[in-house]
Amino acid sequence: DIQMTQSPSSLSASVGDRVTITCRASQSINTYLNWYQQKPGKAPNLLIYGASTLQSGVPSRFSGSGSGTDFTLTINSLQPADFSTYYCQQSVSSPYTFGQGTKLEIK
């Protein structure tokens, strides 16, 4: 299985900040990388697929980049609704494994 490792596991930031979350794959996954946002008690919500393609309806302050083994999710100008847990997922090969999550909290 391909292992996905996110860093940091948790992060404190303020409204208006710019934050970056990193996801590393245990082997090259090209750009087969998705990002999800999950709020407490809710299902995950797709933000980005193909490493950099923004899902319809997702605010443009979210962006993704990377290829191979190293990827980043960047959120510009944090809004109160952005304080959630974020997961990366590889989709190059089954099983489609997730990272352990990054919890973004208000400072």
Add this chain to the structure above:
Amino acid sequence: QLQLQESGPRLVNPSETLSLTCTVSGGSISNNNYYWGWIRQPPGKGLEWIGNIYYSGSTYYNPSLESRVTMSVDTSKNQFSLKLTSVTAADTAVYYCARQSTMIREDIYYYYMDVWGKGTTVTVSS
């Protein structure tokens, strides 16, 4: 608007079989552009992909669960289902069903889960 809804027993005895159904509304499960999947999340933990199924019945399972998992599809009811046998407390989780979509970019097929059910909590306990 496509919606998915999980249903099934919330409490399962250890060693028995967990059975869940996902009902798809607002679209056809027989659309050949999509797979249909199950993902679970133990309390306070991360997400685990269980597997997915195509409307034709072809399946992909997580090898860590493959010996205990069976997925099926009922196109007449627009539903797909999950069975997990010989459950233990470690199978206690929120179970989500989701649609897996495909996007083709520069001849590369990208897969992602873009529509999710709300999830159902299943507890394994006697």
